[in-house]
Amino acid sequence: MKTPADTAIHASLADATFQAYREAVIRLPPDVLRVIRKAAATETSPVARGEFANILKNIEEAEHLGVPLCQDTGVPVVYLTIPPDVSLTRGLYDGVAEGIRRATREIPLRPNVVDPLTRHNTGDNTGQGMPAIHVKPGDSFTVTVLPKGAGAENSSRITMLLPTHQYGIEGFVVDTMLHAEGKPCPPVFLGIGIGSTFDGAASLAKEALLLSVDRMDDYEQKICNSVNKLGIGPMGLGGDTTALAVKVKTAACHTASLPVAVNVQCWAHRHATVEVKRVR
């Protein structure tokens, strides 16, 4: 049975999801902007400089017009943090879905969500298991929306390496980008998940994309440099910048396993977090 408090949470979660989706598809986060501007300033290839000029103008136009940066407004990937006094109920999932439907109508978003076999489009960006919602306990009640476009997601890969083949991780990442060519809209951000289980590595790779991208440790920087040596460049037209950043997230794994996942993200690395308003 729904209490008035449940109804209030449903409404404010739907509203926060809508706000986060809107923010995400129109404005890039500050750390993402910083790395794009930095790469644009140092790029030496004339064709790539032209691509960066379009990217920077597009970022301005989206903000100015209040429209999505890219017409592929993705599928909704959502991360919720739930404080101790909020119960995890079906209602929370419904609240997020309600926010997605409203975002689709009002922003507007392109309806991208279909049945995997019949390919029937639901028209509102929700469906069985969609939005993809990941819940974690936390101190505050927040919703993070990471709209994921198909070009980049389709280039993502996973492998189960031999546990003694740690040296193969970098090669797998570079090989993933070599196969991707210009399809994922480079310059890309690469989220790398290392460890956990088959499915866990893929989740880690996606979560790695939510880490600050304007800082890389030595390991991340080394992989990023190797990817950039490929020279694929913006849109596969050649240039110094193929990857803008590489972010790694690890978790413990079986002694006989080394799962590695690469989640590719386009230059339009869209995500936003909004705190869910509470009526006390």
Place this chain on the structure above:
Amino acid sequence: MSGDVVQLHTPLGEEVLSLRAGDHVELSGIVYTARDEAHIRMKAKGIPFDPKGAVIYHCGPVVQDNRIIAAGPTTSARMNELSGFLLDSGVRALIGKGGMGALVREQLKNRGVYLAFTGGCAALASSHMTLKGVFFEDLGMAEAIWVIELDHLPLVVGIDAQGNDLFDKVIQRAKREYEQNRKKV
């Protein structure tokens, strides 16, 4: 940026034959959006516009109240096997992202060019566009053919009419680089 920006206006003619891969151009005039479904429909039932000198844009836009909201390019490679009949009918340019395969590179020879527009730049694109009409609207928003007037859309020649292909050059070099580094490990 290298050199001058070449100004093009539709319908296109033989001027496209002198363009070279890597040239920056600005395109004005009418383009027709088409993705997978529109190509299949046109191949089976005919092209609903005059294809002579026409330009195809690989794009599934967001349209609201007869206005283009967002209209960046989609991955052209999906149309690799579906583009020959358009070029045979007189189409002079294909716009998209990511480049096209060897088949299209051959089909473009002495006839037309592939123009690359920056993926993800949907807001920039829409600020250069006016919606003029639609064909095959029953295919849905993403797959319909939208008739769009462009005003100086900034593009780069990805594949020219001589068979020079920027994308192929880049990927061949990337493969050599990858093989060299693998030998070092």
